[in-house]
Structure formats: C-alpha cells, structure tokens
Amino acid sequence: MNAKSGYLRQVKQSNLSQVLKCIWRMEQVSRIELVEKTGLTSGTITNLTQDLIKVGLLREEELSTGHVGRRRVNLRLNPKRLKMIGIDIGRTSYEVVITDLVGQTLRSTERPLSAADKPEQVLDAVSASLKRITADMGLQPSDLLGAGLSIPGPMNLQEGTLLVPPNFASWEYYPVRRELEARLGMDILMNDDARTSALAERWFGYGRKDPNFVYVTMGQGIGGGIVSDGEVLQGSNGLYGQVGHITVMPDGELCECGNTGCWETVGSIPGILRRWAHGAGAERKTIDDFFAAVKEGEPRAERCLESTLKVMESTLTTLFNVYDPDLLILGGKLYPYLQSYLPRIQNHVKASVYPFFQHRVRIESASFGASQSAVGAASLVFGSLMERPLDVLEALRSDEGEGA
Amino acid sequence: MNAKSGYLRQVKQSNLSQVLKCIWRMEQVSRIELVEKTGLTSGTITNLTQDLIKVGLLREEELSTGHVGRRRVNLRLNPKRLKMIGIDIGRTSYEVVITDLVGQTLRSTERPLSAADKPEQVLDAVSASLKRITADMGLQPSDLLGAGLSIPGPMNLQEGTLLVPPNFASWEYYPVRRELEARLGMDILMNDDARTSALAERWFGYGRKDPNFVYVTMGQGIGGGIVSDGEVLQGSNGLYGQVGHITVMPDGELCECGNTGCWETVGSIPGILRRWAHGAGAERKTIDDFFAAVKEGEPRAERCLESTLKVMESTLTTLFNVYDPDLLILGGKLYPYLQSYLPRIQNHVKASVYPFFQHRVRIESASFGASQSAVGAASLVFGSLMERPLDVLEALRSDEGEGA
Numbered sequence: 088m089n090a091k092s093g094y095l096r097q098v099k100q101s102n103l104s105q106v107l108k109c110i111w112r113m114e115q116v117s118r119i120e121l122v123e124k125t126g127l128t129s130g131t132i133t134n135l136t137q138d139l140i141k142v143g144l145l146r147e148e149e150l151s152t153g154h155v156g157r158r159r160v161n162l163r164l165n166p167k168r169l170k171m172i173g174i175d176i177g178r179t180s181y182e183v184v185i186t187d188l189v190g191q192t193l194r195s196t197e198r199p200l201s202a203a204d205k206p207e208q209v210l211d212a213v214s215a216s217l218k219r220i221t222a223d224m225g226l227q228p229s230d231l232l233g234a235g236l237s238i239p240g241p242m243n244l245q246e247g248t249l250l251v252p253p254n255f256a257s258w259e260y261y262p263v264r265r266e267l268e269a270r271l272g273m274d275i276l277m278n279d280d281a282r283t284s285a286l287a288e289r290w291f292g293y294g295r296k297d298p299n300f301v302y303v304t305m306g307q308g309i310g311g312g313i314v315s316d317g318e319v320l321q322g323s324n325g326l327y328g329q330v331g332h333i334t335v336m337p338d339g340e341l342c343e344c345g346n347t348g349c350w351e352t353v354g355s356i357p358g359i360l361r362r363w364a365h366g367a368g369a370e371r372k373t374i375d376d377f378f379a380a381v382k383e384g385e386p387r388a389e390r391c392l393e394s395t396l397k398v399m400e401s402t403l404t405t406l407f408n409v410y411d412p413d414l415l416i417l418g419g420k421l422y423p424y425l426q427s428y429l430p431r432i433q434n435h436v437k438a439s440v441y442p443f444f445q446h447r448v449r450i451e452s453a454s455f456g457a458s459q460s461a462v463g464a465a466s467l468v469f470g471s472l473m474e475r476p477l478d479v480l481e482a483l484r485s486d487e488g489e490g491a
Numbered sequence: 492m493n494a495k496s497g498y499l500r501q502v503k504q505s506n507l508s509q510v511l512k513c514i515w516r517m518e519q520v521s522r523i524e525l526v527e528k529t530g531l532t533s534g535t536i537t538n539l540t541q542d543l544i545k546v547g548l549l550r551e552e553e554l555s556t557g558h559v560g561r562r563r564v565n566l567r568l569n570p571k572r573l574k575m576i577g578i579d580i581g582r583t584s585y586e587v588v589i590t591d592l593v594g595q596t597l598r599s600t601e602r603p604l605s606a607a608d609k610p611e612q613v614l615d616a617v618s619a620s621l622k623r624i625t626a627d628m629g630l631q632p633s634d635l636l637g638a639g640l641s642i643p644g645p646m647n648l649q650e651g652t653l654l655v656p657p658n659f660a661s662w663e664y665y666p667v668r669r670e671l672e673a674r675l676g677m678d679i680l681m682n683d684d685a686r687t688s689a690l691a692e693r694w695f696g697y698g699r700k701d702p703n704f705v706y707v708t709m710g711q712g713i714g715g716g717i718v719s720d721g722e723v724l725q726g727s728n729g730l731y732g733q734v735g736h737i738t739v740m741p742d743g744e745l746c747e748c749g750n751t752g753c754w755e756t757v758g759s760i761p762g763i764l765r766r767w768a769h770g771a772g773a774e775r776k777t778i779d780d781f782f783a784a785v786k787e788g789e790p791r792a793e794r795c796l797e798s799t800l801k802v803m804e805s806t807l808t809t810l811f812n813v814y815d816p817d818l819l820i821l822g823g824k825l826y827p828y829l830q831s832y833l834p835r836i837q838n839h840v841k842a843s844v845y846p847f848f849q850h851r852v853r854i855e856s857a858s859f860g861a862s863q864s865a866v867g868a869a870s871l872v873f874g875s876l877m878e879r880p881l882d883v884l885e886a887l888r889s890d891e892g893e894g895a
Contacts, residue, residue: 241845250847299727311813315724315731322815323703324848327719332812334805335741346808346843401738404750408736409715409813411726439750441645443654444728 096477099135102127103476106135107144111473112295115148115161136162142480143168144188144472164188169483170226172234173465174213174267175280175458178202178255178307181209182461183216185224188232190291190466192458194220206261214270232479233274235467236267237460239308240279244325247277253308253343274482276467280304281328282319283463284453285312288416289319290466290473292454297413301406302453303330304460306420308343309351313410331355333405335398353398356421363391378424396428400435407440407448418453426452500881503539506531507880510539511548515877516699519552519565540566546884547572548592548876568592573887574630576638577869578617578671579684579862582606582659582711585613586865587620589628592636594695594870596862598624610665618674636883637678639871640671641864644683644714645729651681657712657747678886680871684708685732686723687867688857689716692820693723694870694877696858701817705810706857707734708823708864712747713755717814735759737809739802757802760825767795782828800832804839811844811852822857830856 105125110116116124121132139145146165149158166187173184177200184195196216200209221231239252247264249255268275278286285302288294294314302312309331313320320327331351332344339348340361352358356374363377380388403415417425425432429450437448455462472479509529514520520528525536543549550569553562570591577588581604588599600620604613625635643656651668653659672679682690689706692698698718706716713735717724724731735755736748743752744765756762760778767781784792807819821829829836833854841852859866876883 241847251845315719315726320719322719323817324815324851326812326815326845326848329812329815333737333809335738337739337802337805344812344845348805398741401741401752405737408730408733408748411728411730411733413727441655441730441748443645444730447728 100475100477102131103135103139103480104474106132107139107476108473110145110162110164111290115163117159117161121162138480140165142483144480166191168230169232170224170230171232171465171468172217173237173461173463173468174217174234174275175237175283175461175464176200176209176213176263177280177460178239181213181216182458183213183220184458184461184465185220185226186462186465188469190287190455190462190469192455192462194224195458195461196220202257204257206258206263206266210263210266210270213267217271228273229483231273232472232483233276233468234271235283235464236264236275236277237280237283237464237467238263238277240281240310241325242277242279244278244321247275276471277464278319278467279310280460280463281310282312282321283467284418284459285314285319285416285463286466286470287455287459287463288453289314289317290469291462293414293416293451299411299413300416301328301330301410301412301414302416302418303403303406304419304453305354305356305417305422305425307356309355309419311406313412315410330402330406333402335402350398350402354395354402359391359395359421362394363388374421374424396425396432397435399425400432400439403432403436403450404439407436413447414449414451416451416453418455418459420457422453423456504879504881506535507539507543507884508878510536511543511880512877514549514566514568515694519567521563521565525566542884544569546887548884570595572634573636574628574634575636575869575872576621577641577865577867577872578621578638578679579641579687579865579868580604580613580617580667581684581864582643585617585620586862587617587624588862588865588869589624589630590866590869592873594691594859594866594873596859596866598628599862599865600624606661608661610662610667610670614667614670614674617671621675632677633887635677636876636887637680637872638675639687639868640668640679640681641684641687641868641871642667642681643712644685646681646683648682648725648729651679680875681868682723682871683714684864684867685714686716686725687871688822688863689718689723689820689867690870690874691859691863691867692857693718693721694873695866697818697820697855703815703817704820705732705734705814705816705818706820706822707807707810709758709760709821709826709829710824711760713759713823715810717816719814734806734810737806739806754802754806758799758806763795763799763825766798767792778825778828800829800836803829804836804843807836807840807854808843811840817851818853818855820855820857822859822863824861826857827860 109124118132122129143165145162148161148163166189171186175182180197180199182197185193239255241250248260248262249258251259264275264277281304284304288302298317300314304310311328311330313328332349334348335350335353336348340352341347342349342352377388381392433450437445440448453459513528522536526533547569549566552565552567570593574589579586584601584603586601589597643659645654652664652666653662655663668679668681685708688708692706702721704718708714715732715734717732736753738752739754739757740752744756745751746753746756781792785796837854841849844852857863
C-alpha cells in the first residue's frame with residue numbers, strides 16, 4: 088500500500104467511524120441529519136451508508152411524515168443480519184452468548200466450572216458450546232462480526248495471556264487468547280470481566296448518554312471498569328481501576344494482592360463469609376445462608392452486613408472523589424443480594440460527597456444482570472466496529488471469500 | 492469562514508500541533524526526522540517550520556557532522572524570544588513567574604497573603620507585581636505567549652469561577668478569571684493548583700517520557716492531578732483525582748468536604764498539627780515546630796509522624812491500584828519535610844502492590860520545588876500552544892497589530 092492509498096484508507100475509516108457512532112448514539116437518524124452532525128458531504132454520506140446497508144450493518148426505516156409526496160427515511164443499526172459472540176469465563180462457570188448489534192442476547196449457554204478444571208478442558212467445552220449454538224441458529228462465519236472474551240484479570244493484553252489472577256491458579260500465565268483463537272478459527276478480542284462489564288454499559292447501556300462512569304463488580308473479588316469520555320482506561324500495567332484494592336481497613340486482613348485491608352477482603356463474598364464465620368465455625372456456609380441469617384435477624388449476621396454496607400458506602404464515596412463519574416454502576420454475583428439496600432446506600436453516599444454536587448450523585452444497577460460480562464465480551468466486538476469499522480468489514484468480506 | 496477554509500485551517504492546526512509536539516518530545520530534531528516522524532511531506536515541513544522560526548517559536552542549531560560539505564541543522568524550541576506568564580494564588584501567598592518555552596523560570600515574585608485579603612485586593616496586587624516584572628524585563632505584549640492561573644479548587648472551568656474551596660472562604664463563587672482578565676487585558680487559562688502542578692511535570696518534567704502519572708500535592712490540603720496518556724483528567728464535575736478525600740480512617744475526623752476520615756484530615760499540615768496537639772495544648776505550633784520535635788525525639792511527635800507516614804504509604808498504594816501510573820510525583824509545602832523519608836516510603840509501597848509489578852513502582856519528588864504550581868500555570872499556556880498552535884499564534888499576531 089502506498090502512502091496515498093494508506094491516507095485515503097485512514098480517511099474512510101475515520102468517516103465510517105463517525106457515521107456509525109452518530110447512528111449508534113442517536114439510535115435513528117436521517118441522511119440529512121448525518122450530513123449536519125458529521126460535517127461530511129451528502130455524497131460521502133450516501134456512499135458510506137450504501138456500503139453499510141449492503142453489508143447488513145444498517146437498515147432503512149421509512150416514516151410517514153403526513154406530508155403528501157414527502158417520505159422520511161431513517162437509518163438504524165440492523166439487528167437482524169450480523170451477530171456477535173461473547174464468551175465469559177469465570178471462576179465458577181462459563182457463559183457463551185450470541186447478541187445482535189444492539190446488545191440483545193439472542194441465545195446463551197452457561198455451564199458450571201470447578202477449580203479442578205484445566206484451562207484446556209474449559210476452552211474445549213467453550214468451543215463445543217459455541218459450535219452447538221451457532222449450528223442450532225444456522226449461523227455461518229459470514230453472519231458473525233467477531234468474538235470477544237471476558238476473563239478474570241490481571242492480564243497482558245498485548246500478548247493475550249493471563250498474569251496471576253487471584254483464586255484462579257491453573258490459569259496463571261496461560262496464553263488464553265491464542266488457545267481460544269486456535270479452537271475457534273477466528274480472532275478474539277479480550278479484556279478482564281470488570282472492564283467488559285463496563286463496556287457492556289458503555290455501548291448498550293448507560294454509556295450512550297453518560298460517557299463518564301465507574302462500573303463496580305462485586306462477587307468472589309471486587310473489580311472496577313473506569314470509563315472516561317467513552318474510553319475504558321487501562322493504565323500503565325493494565326491495572327487502572329483496581330477498586331477492590333483500595334485500602335479500607337488499616338491493619339486489616341491480608342489480601343491476595345499482597346497488601347492488607349483491601350476492600351475486597353471485607354466486601355467480597357469470601358470476605359463477608361469469613362467475617363461472619365469469625366470464631367463461629369461457619370466457614371462452609373454460602374452467601375445464601377448469610378442473607379437467610381440476616382433475614383432471620385441473627386445479630387452476628389446483621390452486624391456483619393451493617394459493616395459491609397458501611398465500608399461499601401465509604402468506598403463508593405471515595406470512588407466519586409477519585410474518578411468523579413456521571414454515575415456509578417453496581418453489578419456482579421453479590422449485587423443481587425444488596426440491591427434492596429440501594430436507596431440507603433445512595434443516601435449515605437450523597438451525604439458524604441462535597442455538598443455542591445450531592446444532587447448529581449447517581450448509583451444504578453447494572454443493565455444485563457447475570458450475563459453482564461458475557462454481553463460485555465460481545466461489546467468488545469461492537470467497540471472495534473465503532474472505532475475501526477473498515478478493519479472489521481474487511482475481515483467479514485474475507486470470510487465470505489471475496490478477498491480483503 | 493466557509494467550510495473549505497475551515498477544513499484547511501483544521502488541517503494546518505493539526506499539522507502544526509504534530510510538528511511542535513514532536514520537537515517538544517525529542518528536544519531537537521532535523522527536518523528529515525520530522526518528515527519521518529509525522530508522515531507530512533518535506534514541503535509541508537519546510538513551510539511550517541519556516542513559519543514557526545519566523546514567529547520565534549523555533550530556532551535552528553547547526554551541528555558539525557564531520558563530513559565535508561554536509562551540514563546537519565536541528566530544530567529546537569527557542570527559549571529566547573517568547574515568554575509565558577504563570578500566576579499562582581494560594582491560601583498564604585501568591586507567586587508570579589515569567590518562564591521561557593522550556594519551562595525555565597526567568598523571573599519570579601512571591602508575596603504573602605492573609606485570610607483577610609479580599610479577592611479584589613489580591614488581584615490588584617498580582618496585577619501590579621506582573622506589571623513591575625514585565626517592565627523590568629522590558630517585555631512587550633508581543634513577547635508574551637499568554638498567561639495561566641493556578642488557584643485552589645474546586646472550580647467551574649467553563650465559567651472561570653471558583654466553587655467552595657476549603658479554607659478560602661472569601662473566594663467562594665468568585666469570577667476570578669474574568670476579573671483577572673480585565674486587570675491584565677489578556678486571556679487567562681486556569682486550573683486548580685494540583686492540576687497545574689501536574690501539568691508542569693507533563694510538559695517540562697517527567698511527563699515528556701512518562702505520559703501516565705499521578706501528581707500528589709500535600710500542604711494545607713491534599714490534592715491530585717491525574718495525567719493519563721498526556722491528558723489531565725477533569726471528570727464530570729471537575730473533581731477527578733480528589734485524592735485527599737480518599738477515606739483512610741473509618742469513623743475518622745470530620746473533613747471540610749463533608750465526609751469523615753479523609754486522607755486530608757490525617758496527612759495535611761493542619762491534620763498533622765491537630766493530631767500532634769491532641770490533648771496537649773499545642774494548637775498554635777507550626778509544622779517547623781513539629782519536625783523540630785521529631786528531631787528532638789519527642790515520643791508524641793514521633794508517633795504522629797509514624798502514623799502520618801503509614802497512612803501516606805497505604806494511600807499511595809491505593810493510588811497505584813486505582814490509577815496504575817508510570818510513576819507518582821510528590822510535591823507541595825509539606826513535602827520538603829517528608830523528602831528524607833522517600834526511600835522508606837518507596838519500600839513500603841513496593842511491598843504492598845501486586846508482586847508482579849513491584850519492580851515498576853516509582854515515586855519521585857516534584858521537579859520545580861516551591862514554584863511548582865506557578866510554573867504549572869505557565870504550562871497551561873504551553874499546553875494550549877501544543878494543542879491549538881494556530882489559535883495561539885493568531886492571538887500573538889493580533890497583539891502585534893497585524894490582524895488575525
């Protein structure tokens with residue numbers, strides 16, 4: 088490729104990205120509005136949207152305007168034609184979803200995992216699940232825009248290997264992306280479960296209106312995805328937003344990360360169960376048992392819940408102070424148990440931030456429930472479509488045997 | 492301006508910005524290297540650099556290469572011609588500096604302030620100091636690239652007004668930018684002292700090599716400037732990086748921000764003095780007295796210092812976990828007293844972060860000492876030159892009476 092055609096390609100990539108993002112943001116838009124919003128000429132808009140319709144990314148929707156002889160045609164993302172794959176591998180289960188371009192889950196499969204399962208076995212099972220689903224749905228490679236993977240961090244994103252994820256010992260330094268790509272015969276985008284969960288909101292949830300937010304996932308661990316001006320921040324070592332490792336208890340318990348008194352040691356499921364059990368021989372109980380005990384009014388469980396909520400409120404206040412988001416979004420396996428306390432949590436956080444922005448404090452529940460990080464994995468594909476549409480479209484064409 | 496000339500202007504702005512940033516980053520560079528690094532044609536580079544030399548932003552430096560008949564000419568920022576004004580208004584003093592384009596302070600004036608001084612009086616004094624300095628130096632408006640202001644936050648950057656800065660009561664909701672612009676007869680760029688201090692590093696200090704860092708200023712309060720990929724993050728309410736308001740002591744002292752147990756209540760100068768004095772009637776002592784007492788081995792002062800350092804180490808660890816920077820930079824009026832403890836602080840923080848990135852933990856002292864935020868105020872001007880060079884150059888030309 089010479090310098091000039093490289094430049095023209097860049098311009099086309101950037102124009103396509105602008106058009107797609109505009110349609111994504113506004114949900115539906117006419118060609119005239121696209122001209123106004125993007126500053127591109129109407130000829131360029133006509134050509135680009137024609138390409139996008141042809142490949143199945145956009146559809147036209149005719150509206151009756153009531154004026155004789157006038158028709159108004161809006162463009163929208165086409166949810167019928169192209170699908171995305173989202174794969175979420177967690178510590179206790181994996182989930183595979185197929186979504187459309189607007190983040191609706193069309194099909195999903197979830198399977199339990201045990202700590203004894205080796206990475207190879209897990210990837211074989213994931214691959215088999217995916218093949219079953221795509222066969223059932225009659226999907227061809229040319230129907231698939233791509234695949235994303237969500238898995239516990241920290242990880243090396245460049246190499247696609249995991250580092251030393253807590254409580255996930257058999258995956259240490261495992262080259263998960265390469266191994267999964269070999270099994271599926273396609274490129275995989277990946278990120279950690281907190282960031283993919285945040286990206287699900289960024290593209291299909293609250294992020295359309297609010298480009299600055301903090302996603303907090305609470306479960307076996309506590310993680311965060313920080314989205315600033317629509318970008319999920321990675322940091323210098325891929326560790327931006329390790330909110331579970333904010334120190335909340337000076338001289339507290341030793342954490343997996345090597346430090347003591349991290350929020351995760353207090354507020355994660357294991358943290359709660361450990362504190363509840365402390366000196367009471369209740370180590371083998373589950374989080375269901377704990378909330379049942381709270382419901383029955385067991386004083387030890389009530390005190391443990393109260394301190395869990397108090398530390399959570401104080402840490403969420405810290406998050407407003409360090410990241411200054413439009414809103415906080417809460418999710419993860421623990422969150423459904425805490426959701427009924429959300430009004431109290433909101434009130435306490437409001438009372439703790441700077442008075443002049445109390446009225447702007449917003450804390451919301453995650454939009455995709457138990458499938459949040461699987462939908463988030465699919466949203467990695469959507470994000471690359473928005474940022475580098477030409478690359479995604481060329482990969483799609485090469486699948487169809489038309490050549491790049 | 493029609494659409495086409497608007498577009499051409501955008502292209503020129505972006506090309507100039509690329510060229511200037513490349514020269515800034517590499518300190519000195521030949522035209523051939525500029526062509527390679529920017530991808531612009533050699534004709535464009537010749538024209539743009541000619542303009543920049545003519546206006547006094549760049550200078551040529553001839554190097555002997557040892558080859559007969561070959562001369563190698565490097566381009567550098569020209570520190571001789573154009574100057575920048577930095578104004579820092581603090582709670583106890585103000586400082587005015589004149590710097591060159593590489594961040595060297597050529598002249599500075601500092602004056603004490605008392606809490607009784609009204610904003611109007613302070614701005615009158617600032618304005619008089621600045622006029623005296625520029626007259627002494629024989630500077631004309633056409634020698635000045637612009638002026639920046641650093642002042643305690645939080646603030647409304649759009650409107651240029653302060654909000655409710657702690658311990659700075661007479662400035663609440665004061666339209667400081669407009670008032671200062673009226674006195675100086677020029678546009679003012681502003682930001683809070685933690686962010687300007689961070690920007691001093693971004694443009695003239697560590698930031699040239701490390702685009703991700705956290706600047707922490709410790710003094711009457713504790714503030715932070717978070718620089719991610721070279722951008723200082725502002726957040727939704729201008730409150731990104733309020734690191735002084737990380738909760739470090741559950742059920743701790745009430746903070747100015749409305750919350751309890753913030754780092755600032757423990758680790759700022761007033762926080763240390765309060766804790767040292769607690770029950771000992773030492774309220775009127777100063778931070779000099781405190782460190783003298785530490786030196787003399789007074790047990791209460793030693794314990795207070797130890798807990799100050801411990802909380803600081805734990806919070807700096809939290810900062811590595813939430814912002815994942817290349818490095819932390821420490822400054823502010825308290826820091827000179829703590830600098831001798833830096834090796835210990837570094838060791839404790841290293842021992843507390845994830846083992847796999849312990850070797851990457853870096854904590855450094857701020858580059859500009861007591862003038863950090865005044866140099867930072869000047870760096871606001873430098874930043875706008877790098878991002879929007881055409882705007883800055885046009886303002887300069889209109890000062891010279893040549894018209895925009």
